Each structure stands twice: as C-alpha cells, then as structure tokens.
Amino acid sequence: MRRNVKGGLCAVVLVMALAACGGAEPGGPAGTAPAGTPGAGPSVTGTSEPGGAPDLGAVEEVSRDIKAPWGLAFLPSGDALVAERDSGKVVQVPAGGGAAREVYRVPGVHAEGEGGLLGLAVSPSYAADGYVYAYLTTESDNRIVRFRLDDRTPQVVFDGIASASFHDGGRIAFGPDGMLYAGTGDAGESSSAQDPASPNGKILRLTPEGEPAPGNPTPGSPMYSLGHRNVQGLAWDGQGRLFATEFGQDTYDEVNLIEPGRNYGWPEVEGKGDTDGGRFTDPLVTWSTAEASPSGAAIAGNTLYVAALRGERLWTVPLDDGGTGAPRAELEGRYGRLRTVAVAPDGALWVTTSNTDGRGEVREGDDRILRYPAR
Structure with a gap:
C-alpha cells in the first residue's frame, strides 16, 4: 500500500493486484482480419488526409454488434481499443x-446504471511501456487502472472517486503535456463539486503514475478545475486549449473552456x-438537455465535435x-444515441452509437x- 499526497483529498491510493478474470486472448492483441474475408465484418475503403476536415457525407461502418461501447482509444497501429461498459471487455x-x-x-x-467500464486512454509512450489506462466503476468507487494487453493484473493508479448509479463521469485522456486528465461526476452529491477535498465533480490532472501533476493549481492536489456536474468529454485544440x-x-x-x-x-x-x-x-x-446530453468530444482542425445521447445527433x-x-x-x-467521437491517426472521425x-x-x-474520412 502507498499513499498519494493529494492536498485536501485524503484519499488512499491502493496499488494492488486485482484478481484476474477473463483476460487477454492468448498471444496478446488481436490481429487484423483482411477486409472482405469471411467473418471480417465491415471494411474501410475511403482514404483520409490528416489535417483535413471529416466528410460527414461519406460515412463508412467500421464495426458492429458491440455492446454498450463507451471509451475508445487508438493504438499506434491505427487499430482502436473500445470499452464495453457492462461486460468489462476491451475489444480491438x-x-x-x-x-x-x-x-x-x-x-x-461493477456495471450498474451509468457505471461500468468507461473511459480508455493509450499511453503516449505506448511503444515503450505498452500501457492502456481505464476508468471503471467497482463495488466501492470509481478508479483509474493501467495494464498491458498481455498482463492480466492491472495496477490501480488512482482510486477513491465516489460512485453511484449515475453521474460517474468517466472520460480520461492524455493531454499535450503528457499528463492524464480525468473528468469525474458528482455521483449525486452535488455539494462535492464545490469541495476542493473531494475528487468528484472535478477535472483531475495526474502524472501517468497517478500522482498530482506538477503545476496543478494547488500543489499536491490532483484538482485541475472544479464545479462540474458530470464531465464526459475532453478535447484539446491546436493551441493546447482544453x-x-x-x-x-x-x-x-x-461546453466549457477549461x-x-x-x-x-x-x-450554484x-x-x-x-x-x-x-x-x-x-x-x-x-x-x-433534450438537444444534447453530451458525452464524447473531439477536435479536428478548428471544429469541436460533440456526441449527443438524448439529442441523437453530432454537434x-x-x-x-x-x-x-x-x-x-x-x-x-x-x-440513435451517440456516445463517443474521436479522431483517428489518419485524421478520420470515428463515432460510436449507444x-x-x-x-x-x-x-x-x-x-x-x-x-468519416478526412478530406
């Protein structure tokens, strides 16, 4: 056991081996089935130009029959890892x-209500360290873990985020500064959003090891911003603005500029x-709220794309x-409902339904x- 010093956050981060269940396919990450072969499913034919604008009139179906997809993050190869909220599976x-x-x-x-396996992020140093990060709901809290696809024992890097059947936040992403950002929800206790000692109702900024990042507003605290109800989308523009x-x-x-x-x-x-x-x-x-209920966010060029659940549209x-x-x-x-939107390494915009x-x-x-390929 080790304690992370989190300023007023009196949280104990327990770094422990979690009991393995299920696990990776033998041999590690899945290979890519050739397009057009039996069982290969949909194939992508449209080329993309990195830096171009996504062509929303040129849709291609990448994959289907994924159950309650939530987080999506790209590997250096261009393949995507997708979190299934209720099953706890990561699919490639x-x-x-x-x-x-x-x-x-x-x-x-522990999948209940809006909780479960939520956000995913791939380490910026994936080629060297092989780490994938996940935000998940357990029986006791929301937490962030990291793991390698060929290792069935995740490491807890940050825990103690209160959980509930709603308002669990869950989006994680590495920023341009190499730090790990996490959007949390108030878990139904709205006063926690104004409490600097609580990790709930916040955007957190952490080192890859889960420590409060250097340069945070309060030294020793993971809090980057506060006063949030339920953050589920994080995106940076070309100027580094969040x-x-x-x-x-x-x-x-x-939509807030953080x-x-x-x-x-x-x-309030x-x-x-x-x-x-x-x-x-x-x-x-x-x-x-009828027009949006916004979850995932992504930026391509000078446009912010926002996936809307109840609104069933892309803003x-x-x-x-x-x-x-x-x-x-x-x-x-x-x-129907749209959960996540992300820009692929080739500049294409990927959107998941929910x-x-x-x-x-x-x-x-x-x-x-x-x-949606970039043109």
Whole structure:
C-alpha cells in the first residue's frame, strides 16, 4: 500500500493486484482480419488526409454488434481499443474495419446504471511501456487502472472517486503535456463539486503514475478545475486549449473552456448565470438537455465535435481565438444515441452509437462504429 499526497483529498491510493478474470486472448492483441474475408465484418475503403476536415457525407461502418461501447482509444497501429461498459471487455477494432475482438477483460468492473467500464486512454509512450489506462466503476468507487494487453493484473493508479448509479463521469485522456486528465461526476452529491477535498465533480490532472501533476493549481492536489456536474468529454485544440462537455440537470448542457483553477459553478449555477463577481466561469456553449446530453468530444482542425445521447445527433462547434461560432446539428436522428467521437491517426472521425445501453432504441447491428474520412 502507498499513499498519494493529494492536498485536501485524503484519499488512499491502493496499488494492488486485482484478481484476474477473463483476460487477454492468448498471444496478446488481436490481429487484423483482411477486409472482405469471411467473418471480417465491415471494411474501410475511403482514404483520409490528416489535417483535413471529416466528410460527414461519406460515412463508412467500421464495426458492429458491440455492446454498450463507451471509451475508445487508438493504438499506434491505427487499430482502436473500445470499452464495453457492462461486460468489462476491451475489444480491438482493426483500423481497416472488421469484427471487434476481445483482447482484455478488466477485473472488478461493477456495471450498474451509468457505471461500468468507461473511459480508455493509450499511453503516449505506448511503444515503450505498452500501457492502456481505464476508468471503471467497482463495488466501492470509481478508479483509474493501467495494464498491458498481455498482463492480466492491472495496477490501480488512482482510486477513491465516489460512485453511484449515475453521474460517474468517466472520460480520461492524455493531454499535450503528457499528463492524464480525468473528468469525474458528482455521483449525486452535488455539494462535492464545490469541495476542493473531494475528487468528484472535478477535472483531475495526474502524472501517468497517478500522482498530482506538477503545476496543478494547488500543489499536491490532483484538482485541475472544479464545479462540474458530470464531465464526459475532453478535447484539446491546436493551441493546447482544453474543452470539456458537461451534462446539465434539467435545463442546460454545456461546453466549457477549461482553465486551471477555475470554478464552473455547479450546483450554484447551471448554464450561464450569475458569476458571483467572477467566482464562477460561464460556459461557451449551452444546449437544452433534450438537444444534447453530451458525452464524447473531439477536435479536428478548428471544429469541436460533440456526441449527443438524448439529442441523437453530432454537434459541430466552430472554434476561434475569441470563443465559439454557432453550433450546427449533424446526423440528427440517423443512428440513435451517440456516445463517443474521436479522431483517428489518419485524421478520420470515428463515432460510436449507444443504443444498447438500456436507454436507446436498438437497431439491427447496434452498437456500431462509424467512420468519416478526412478530406
């Protein structure tokens, strides 16, 4: 056992070997089935130009029949790792399209309500260290673990994030600075979002080992920003600015420009409102909860893409130096609930549906991964 010093966070990070269950396929990561062969599933034919804009009129189905996909992260090869929320499986989807294949099963996942196996991130040093990071709900908390695909014993790098059947946050991503960022939810205890001693209702900034990152607003604390209800989208633009999506309660969902140490208002403010003399920071964009319920976020060029669950659409938000342009709804009602959006190494935009999560209308082939090549 070791203790991480987290300022006011009085949390104990227990680094321990979790009991293995399931596990990786023999021989490690799955190979890529040739497109067009029996059992290979869909194939990708459209070429992409890195740096180009995703062509939302040129959809290709990458894979299908994935159960409640949540996190998605790309390996250096271009293949994607996808988390199945309820099963605890990590499946690998070939860059060229094809059937998803289980390559890992994270032990200790407690899937209830919105909890389960949530965000995934691939180490920036994957070629050297082979680490994959996962945010998951257990019977006692939400936590972040890391593992190698050929090792069935994950390491706990950060734990003690309160869990509930809703508002578990769950998105993790490595920033341009090489640090690990995590969006957490308030787990139904809204006051925790304003409590600097709680990891809930925050965006956390950690070293790859799970320690509070150097340069955080409060030395020794993992807190990067506070006053959040339920953050499930993190994305950086070419200037290194961090944008986050956040679920509102009854009225307004949000896109926020995240700056270190800022307070984004929950539960005192939902959407734009009284900043209390600058104590709170207003969002850049708001939608009604029926229009959005935003989960994943990604940035390609000067556009922020936001996957909407209840809104069943993909929002595109122009970015500029001074803020944001008018959001535009794309793919409205076409594929049902959308959970995750990510930019692949070749510049294509990948989007996952979320119709098998217990809240959607299941369609043949759900859930699926869609690809929009960059032009």
